[in-house]
Amino acid sequence: MNEELAIQANDLTRKFGDFAAVDQISFEVSQGEIFGFLGANGAGKTTAIRMLIGLLAPTSGKASVAGFDVYTQAEAIKRKIGYMSQKFSLYTDLTVWENIRLYGGIYGLSEDNIKAKAEELLSSLQLESVRDKRIGSLPLGWKQKLAFSVAMLHEPDIVFLDEPTGGVDPITRRQFWEQIYQAAEEGTTVFVTTHYMDEAEYCDRVSIMVDGKIEALDTPAGLRQAYQADDIEDVFIELARGADRAE
Ligand SMILES: Nc1ncnc2c1ncn2[C@@H]1O[C@H](COP(=O)(O)OP(=O)(O)OP(=O)(O)O)[C@@H](O)[C@H]1O
Numbered sequence: 001m002n003e004e005l006a007i008q009a010n011d012l013t014r015k016f017g018d019f020a021a022v023d024q025i026s027f028e029v030s031q032g033e034i035f036g037f038l039g040a041n042g043a044g045k046t047t048a049i050r051m052l053i054g055l056l057a058p059t060s061g062k063a064s065v066a067g068f069d070v071y072t073q074a075e076a077i078k079r080k081i082g083y084m085s086q087k088f089s090l091y092t093d094l095t096v097w098e099n100i101r102l103y104g105g106i107y108g109l110s111e112d113n114i115k116a117k118a119e120e121l122l123s124s125l126q127l128e129s130v131r132d133k134r135i136g137s138l139p140l141g142w143k144q145k146l147a148f149s150v151a152m153l154h155e156p157d158i159v160f161l162d163e164p165t166g167g168v169d170p171i172t173r174r175q176f177w178e179q180i181y182q183a184a185e186e187g188t189t190v191f192v193t194t195h196y197m198d199e200a201e202y203c204d205r206v207s208i209m210v211d212g213k214i215e216a217l218d219t220p221a222g223l224r225q226a227y228q229a230d231d232i233e234d235v236f237i238e239l240a241r242g243a244d245r246a247e
Contacts, residue, residue, distance in 0.1 A: 005064075006031045006158050006189035007052060012061035014047050021047040023212035024061060031157070034180060034190045036200045038236060039209030042245040045193045046086070048209075049160050052191070054078050066157045082151035082159040086166065090147050092136035096127060099135055100150060107154035114153075121149045141172030148179055158189040165196060177202050197233035208236060210243045 007029040014022040022044040029035045039045045050056035052065050054074030063070040066080035090099045097118060104114030122128045125145055135143060144164060151159055161180075165173045177199065184190050192203065200206050200220060207217040216223055216239060220232055227235040 004031060005029065006033070007035075007063070007065050007191065009048075009052070009063040010061055012048070012051060012063045013059050014044075014051055014056065015059045020059075020212050022051065022058075025209070025212075025214045026061075027207055027214060027217055029158075029189060029191060031189055032184055032187050033205065034184050034192065034203045036203030036206035037191060037193045037209070038200055038206055038232075039193075040240045040243055040245070043209040043243070044212040045209060046162060049083075049162055049191070049193070052077075053081055053083055053160055079154075080157045082154070082156035084147050084151040084159070084161045084164050086163045090135045090143060090150065093134060095132050095134055096122070096138075096146065097131045099146070100153070103150045104153055109154060117153055121146075121153075125149060141168040141176070144168060144172075145176055145179060148176065152183060152188070156188065158191060159183060161190065161192040163193050163195060165194065165199065170198075173199065197231065197236060200232040200236075206232065208239050210239050211245050215239050 005028050010026050011024040012022060013020060013024050025048060037045055047056065051058050051070060052063060054070060054077040058070060065077045068076040068080070070077065091102065094102065100118045100121065101114055104117065109117065122131055127142065127146065130138060148161070148164060165176050173196065180190050180192065194200065203220065205217065205219050206223060207214050209215065216235065218226065223232060223235045224230070227238055229235045229238065
């Protein structure tokens, strides 16, 4: 196992009955890399993430995350990673501050540490004025930025973001990506799925999944060149055109 790698997957497969939701995918992600994990609806992205974060047992193949094996060391993986799900993950009837305290406790941080982190986080997101407001009353973009920061509270080695920016405007998405860059600069590996092709251009490397398989994997510039395309959207459309699964 290579210690420099944040994620290593070899022929990783998950079947539901006879249906291979994820079909022998192999890839590596380096520490500190921003890795875009693209694919049309139903391509298998969420299933792959669920295997990598230790929630779903693979049917076959191998994978290690933060140096730990997904089959035998899922608990150790969970301590090393942060996760922000597609469905918004904070408690809407708790306040901003209560959510931070709750998650800090779940991640095992001390009360002092939670306080210090909460102050830092509220100040950097300029959310001090809403610390006692219920999450449900905030705009979606604010909630998403906060959900990202909460997923980073325990300083994970790797953060998995499953469509973190769904439904928000381009300016808020841009701000969200500034948070992602900062996390990566500080050494966190970022594994991100998105349906926004402009965001794919912000990644160090991008993989594109079609019907459970990784059909392309390269830097954005490398993909554009290989497919003689003006942008990643054209590459994506070219690959997705052949897909059987579409929802
Ligand atoms: N528990 C399950 N049982 C049966 N089939 C499943 C299960 N989970 C996922 N699938 C199927 O596996 C395929 C991949 O689903 P998955 O949610 O991983 O795709 P995705 O790429 O994340 O899609 P989306 O972008 O819509 O979230 C889909 O056809 C889905 O219906």
